Amino acid sequence: MDLLELRDISKFYGNVKALQNIDLTVKQGEWLAIMGPSGSGKTTMMNIIGCMDKPSNGSVVLEGTDISKENAKNLTNIRRDKIGLIFQQFHLITYLTALENVMAAQYYHSMPDEKEALEALERVGLRDRARHLPSQLSGGEQQRVCIARALINYPMLILADEPTGNLDEMNEGIVLDIFKQLHRDGSTIVVVTHDPEVAEGTQRTVVLEHGRISRITQNENK
Amino acid sequence: MYFRMITSSLIRRRSRMIVALLAVAIGATILSGLVTIYYDIPRQMGQEFRSYGANLILVPSGDDTVLGYDVAERVKTFIAKDDAVGIAPYRYGTIKVNEQPLMAAGTDINEVKRTSPYWFITGQWPEADKEALIGQEVADLIRLSPGSRFTATGTDGGGNSFSRDFVVSGIVQTGGTEEAFIFMSLSDYGDMMGNSGGIDVVECSISASQTALDDIVSQISENIENVTPRLVKRVTESEGSVLSKLQALVYLVTVVVLLLTMICVATTMMAVVTERRKEIGLKKALGAANKSIVMEFLGEGLLLGAFGGLLGVALGFMFAQTVSMNVFSRPISFQSFLIPATLIISVAITGLACLIPVRNATDVDPAIVLRGE
Numbered sequence: 398m399d400l401l402e403l404r405d406i407s408k409f410y411g412n413v414k415a416l417q418n419i420d421l422t423v424k425q426g427e428w429l430a431i432m433g434p435s436g437s438g439k440t441t442m443m444n445i446i447g448c449m450d451k452p453s454n455g456s457v458v459l460e461g462t463d464i465s466k467e468n469a470k471n472l473t474n475i476r477r478d479k480i481g482l483i484f485q486q487f488h489l490i491t492y493l494t495a496l497e498n499v500m501a502a503q504y505y506h507s508m509p510d511e512k513e514a515l516e517a518l519e520r521v522g523l524r525d526r527a528r529h530l531p532s533q534l535s536g537g538e539q540q541r542v543c544i545a546r547a548l549i550n551y552p553m554l555i556l557a558d559e560p561t562g563n564l565d566e567m568n569e570g571i572v573l574d575i576f577k578q579l580h581r582d583g584s585t586i587v588v589v590t591h592d593p594e595v596a597e598g599t600q601r602t603v604v605l606e607h608g609r610i611s612r613i614t615q616n617e618n619k
Numbered sequence: 620m621y622f623r624m625i626t627s628s629l630i631r632r633r634s635r636m637i638v639a640l641l642a643v644a645i646g647a648t649i650l651s652g653l654v655t656i657y658y659d660i661p662r663q664m665g666q667e668f669r670s671y672g673a674n675l676i677l678v679p680s681g682d683d684t685v686l687g688y689d690v691a692e693r694v695k696t697f698i699a700k701d702d703a704v705g706i707a708p709y710r711y712g713t714i715k716v717n718e719q720p721l722m723a724a725g726t727d728i729n730e731v732k733r734t735s736p737y738w739f740i741t742g743q744w745p746e747a748d749k750e751a752l753i754g755q756e757v758a759d760l761i762r763l764s765p766g767s768r769f770t771a772t773g774t775d776g777g778g779n780s781f782s783r784d785f786v787v788s789g790i791v792q793t794g795g796t797e798e799a800f801i802f803m804s805l806s807d808y809g810d811m812m813g814n815s816g817g818i819d820v821v822e823c824s825i826s827a828s829q830t831a832l833d834d835i836v837s838q839i840s841e842n843i844e845n846v847t848p849r850l851v852k853r854v855t856e857s858e859g860s861v862l863s864k865l866q867a868l869v870y871l872v873t874v875v876v877l878l879l880t881m882i883c884v885a886t887t888m889m890a891v892v893t894e895r896r897k898e899i900g901l902k903k904a905l906g907a908a909n910k911s912i913v914m915e916f917l918g919e920g921l922l923l924g925a926f927g928g929l930l931g932v933a934l935g936f937m938f939a940q941t942v943s944m945n946v947f948s949r950p951i952s953f954q955s956f957l958i959p960a961t962l963i964i965s966v967a968i969t970g971l972a973c974l975i976p977v978r979n980a981t982d983v984d985p986a987i988v989l990r991g992e
């Protein structure tokens with residue numbers, strides 16, 4: 398079943414053609430990598446999929462409904478209910494502890510639940526750091542908090558933009574293991590990466606160049 | 620969670636928030652300080668004006684030539700306790716010192732200190748029995764200085780002659796008729812002259828508005844027989860107009876300060892919000908509705924306003940106290956209504972000041988978060 402379908406998407410910033418005529422479908426449970434040189438439109442595409450931006454042309458169909466014409470308020474609701482976001486720069490709220498950061502996502506979604514939030518941190522191996530502020534955590538730990546936060550509301554689609562871009566090899570390994578586990582559990586994941594090692598683990602790699610899809614490779618063994 | 624988030628934001632972002640808190644607190648301080656002074660001006664200045672003498676004088680009327688000894692006590696019942704600055708009864712009579720006829724006045728020395736604070740004394744006010752305060756003219760006439768002794772002679776109310784020794788405690792200068800008198804306590808005076816007569820005049824210094832004074836006058840005329848209360852009008856009226864002008868001035872300053880505070884708090888909040896665009900973008904990316912974000916900033920603003928206001932009440936009182944001590948040399952009275960009033964005003968102002976930047980905050984595009992701005 399197709400979870401997400403991009404139909405002839407284009408995005409212009411003034412004269413800059415960030416994306417041009419993109420067609421792409423993502424299946425339920427699929428693990429997809431998006432690669433490409435800097436400026437090729439990867440983040441732009443993530444923003445559109447993540448309901449944070451609207452395409453200039455074309456339509457985005459999520460779970461059979463076209464969301465490209467929705468207003469900002471509805472997009473916020475869709476994002477809240479269906480999408481989990483993981484960022485290269487982690488983007489934790491600096492004045493909240495790891496636990497509170499996870500609980501904030503619960504709060505915006507529905508009801509904060511401390512026990513559940515602690516379990517989420519446990520899953521990423523950070524239960525004992527729950528009461529630490531982001532400034533007291535290493536980059537890898539912050540990224541794991543970010544992942545716990547992205548997963549807390551059981552999103553149907555996980556979007557990660559360069560999740561390992563700021564991490565060393567060991568932490569990259571930890572994060573990749575979490576992704577693998579998520580994939581095994583049936584999550585749909587779209588990950589933007591420069592790192593071929595990350596892409597290798599996925600089922601399919603989409604390569605962007607100058608705002609167009611230049612190549613799609615299927616990783617047969619997966 | 621909401622409360623946890625806003626308190627965390629305030630506490631863990633201390634250095635930033637202290638700036639905003641200071642802005643609010645300083646505004647609230649000046650505001651509550653000025654209002655305290657505004658309300659205290661009539662009291663303070665009223666007492667200041669009282670320095671220029673009594674504003675109500677009681678003299679005998681009808682068949683009586685003197686007032687009863689209890690008249691001062693009876694009059695007090697018609698004057699609010701805090702308004703009565705001083706009520707001084709006087710008995711006058713003639714005595715001789717070194718064969719010179721002079722005017723003696725028996726009075727309540729402690730009350731005179733209050734009704735006539737402008738008296739300039741060389742030496743001291745009389746404290747013990749048989750001490751007298753003499754006017755400058757008397758001192759010149761019979762060559763007395765503080766510490767000198769003199770003997771007063773004369774005849775009392777019953778026609779018997781007397782002779783009493785006094786010590787000069789001090790010399791009084793007023794530039795007025797007082798300089799021709801010898802002042803002593805009522806008991807010393809009674810000891811010489813006997814107590815068959817009564818009080819000749821009562822001078823009252825009352826700190827009250829014109830209408831309140833008029834009210835006191837009519838009460839006294841109605842309730843105490845054979846007493847004519849007389850207002851010393853001139854001082855009281857000019858006092859009123861000066862007071863209202865002063866109050867208007869302070870009022871104006873208060874309004875200006877209020878506006879400045881609002882601008883100051885608004886810019887501070889604006890800076891706070893601008894600084895946190897990324898955080899706002901992130902919260903929106905996490906699915907926060909605009910309403911939640913507005914509520915969070917407003918909540919922070921209101922908490923700031925409440926704390927700043929509380930701080931302002933305390934500091935404002937200290938500020939008013941300092942001003943009062945320096946300008947009027949008197950402690951100021953605390954207006955308890957200022958606690959809720961300052962709190963409400965500073966909460967309202969910070970709330971209002973937050974609204975504009977917070978409205979802008981909701982325009983933040985969540986897409987900036989992935990872009991890593």
Ligand SMILES: Nc1ncnc2c1ncn2[C@@H]1O[C@H](COP(=O)(O)OP(=O)(O)OP(=O)(O)O)[C@@H](O)[C@H]1O
Pocket residue numbers: 410411413414415433434435436437438439440441442
């Ligand atoms: N807000 C914007 N206004 C104007 N141009 C923009 C804006 N956002 C992105 N662009 C342009 O769109 C193009 C694609 O940008 P995008 O961020 O999607 O690239 P990317 O593939 O994510 O690059 P990187 O690997 O460096 O993150 C770039 O040329 C960029 O300059």
Ligand SMILES: [Mg+2]
Pocket residue numbers: 439440441558
């Ligand atoms: Mg990018």
